[in-house]
Amino acid sequence: MIKNNAQFDVIILGGGVAGLWLLNRLRQQHYQAIILDTHHLGAGQSCAAQGIVHGGLKYSLQGNLSTSAQAIADMPQRWKDCLQGQGEIDLSQVQQLSEKQYLFSTQQLSSKLLTFFAGKTLKARIQIVERNAYPKALDNKAFQGNVYQLPEPVLNMQSLLRHLSQPQKPFIYQVDEYNIEQGNSQQIVITQKDKCYTLTAKKIILCAGKNNQTLLQQFIATKKQYMQLRPLQMPMLWSKDLPVFYAHCLGKGINPRMTITSHYREDAIVWYLGGEIAEQGVNIPKNQQIEKAQQALQAIFPWRDFSSMQWRTLFVERAEEKQLLHTRPSTASLLVIEHLYLAWPTKMAMAPLLADRIIEQLQKDDINPGNKVQPLVLDSVSVASLPWE
Ligand SMILES: Cc1cc2nc3c(=O)[nH]c(=O)nc-3n(C[C@H](O)[C@H](O)[C@H](O)COP(=O)(O)OP(=O)(O)OC[C@H]3O[C@@H](n4cnc5c(N)ncnc54)[C@H](O)[C@@H]3O)c2cc1C
Incomplete structure (x- = not known):
């Protein structure tokens, strides 16, 4: 030895x-x-x-x-500097899936929330998106909510x-x-x-x-x-027909009910679903979680059919102090x-x-x-x- x-x-x-x-x-x-x-x-x-x-x-x-x-509010800029090769670590070669993401509601937001979004705290960080500039995923007459854009990569x-x-x-x-x-x-x-x-x-x-x-x-x-663990059951679905989309969907309250990110799997687009749906689905079997996610997506995008797509879930735990x-x-x-x-x-x-x-x-x-x-x-x-x- x-x-x-x-x-x-x-x-x-x-x-x-x-x-x-x-x-x-x-x-x-x-x-x-x-x-x-x-x-x-x-x-x-x-x-x-x-x-x-x-x-x-x-x-x-x-x-x-x-x-x-x-301090968290400062993070996107710090990362952006790195992604542009001008920060503390050179991340200029890292693949950025998107430079921004959206925040949307399925119904018109209450006037209280609208005033809050237009207020001083958020104004610099969140921009209203006009109907003619909606992302492809929301570009449908049936969509009647509000859409905002966040400069978070x-x-x-x-x-x-x-x-x-x-x-x-x-x-x-x-x-x-x-x-x-x-x-x-x-x-x-x-x-x-x-x-x-x-x-x-x-x-x-x-x-x-x-x-x-x-x-x-x-x-x-x-x-x-x-340490504490925060378990999640993350649904994911993929198809060639899904548009690329990065967004938080607001529920009735202020907590995002679903966060959608898009990824690539061979020639298909994967939607990976986080937020409330993943947090609340930890104690149910995989097939029930998939059913729940299908219903939730159907309610958000009634003009799309999600049932024929390929689905899977991932059990994973977040570790925190x-x-x-x-x-x-x-x-x-x-x-x-x-x-x-x-x-x-x-x-x-x-x-x-x-x-x-x-x-x-x-x-x-x-x-x-x-x-x-x-x-x-x-x-x-x-x-x-x-x-x-
Ligand atoms: C589903 C999900 C979605 C998330 N989305 C986001 C997001 O969009 N944005 C965001 O900011 N955060 C997000 N997070 C949180 C983020 O992923 C974590 O905070 C972060 O990745 C934790 O990094 P880490 O290096 O501490 O741990 P980990 O990524 O868990 O890495 C631990 C490392 O330790 C190694 N290891 C394990 N045991 C040992 C051992 N005994 N000895 C040596 N090495 C060991 C592992 O191989 C691994 O490389 C998400 C988390 C989850 C679960």
Whole structure:
């Protein structure tokens, strides 16, 4: 057995959007940082995401544009800079599925909501769309609602993960498993074929999504729950006849009842359905969820027939920092637990914010870039597949 030791500044466990964004930022700042991933990059949430770079509209609609939600409002511009090759990470090669998305209601909105949309908080971020400029999906006489446009981009998640990982390939490793000694939060041992690596780090950062809690308990003896899961059953349908469409459909209230994004599967267009429909359909079998989604779409687009299309659903869980009332955290979460950092972006859009917080915390903890470490000889990791592939 060949034994190797290596000392890093930071070891990140998990290469979803959170871990990959962080790795790019840390290496720019000359930190000796690596990612270890036990599956594929983005397996779990990132590859299942709808790819919307949210700007916190939901919080504004709820009249709750707090300081933290204001930080989310800044995210689309920060991502747009990167997508134009002028931001903190060069994402100019990432496939942008759309530069904007729509917000629409099936009936005329109440005058209260119309006044709110025209008000100061939202005016700069949301534009009314006139009937002659409706997207193809809504361009029908039977449609009698209101349509708005939001300047929030939608990304191909696989393309994003590829372009975040490509420049850092020598520092991202696939490991089937690793050994953690409870009580030692700065060391990981990897045994692969005839090699044994003992890796130490000034800081180990857990970015493993829903596996963060289990990982934490491997390092530290604790029964405390730091994480909550938000399960979803996402319906998806595909056909050559579906128009490309990115939109939130408002229900009676202010919460989007359905968020539709469009993706590509061979020569068909896939509609991937999130929002209330996915959240409320977690306890019913797949065929019932498909039926429910068909009815919901039929009510929104009565002029289309969805029953003959191909359907499927995906069960997936969002991982977030535990909240007292299981509400959704309004920003990215970083917890410092003994020697470890535990991180969830809450939304893909907030990965840049999470990286800022982690870098600030490293500086507070006096963890600075150290001497150069040679890349390890371990397998590289590929990006996970998309739900409709
Ligand atoms: C259906 C759905 C739709 C969404 N849509 C959007 C959206 O439109 N916009 C938005 O902003 N957000 C969206 N989100 C939220 C967003 O996807 C997540 O907040 C974000 O992807 C989380 O990234 P992550 O890197 O923390 O976790 P993940 O993407 O789950 O990545 C975890 C990584 O850790 C690895 N891993 C797992 N266990 C271990 C281990 N033991 N050791 C090492 N590595 C491990 C995995 O292989 C994976 O690479 C959506 C989420 C879901 C589920």
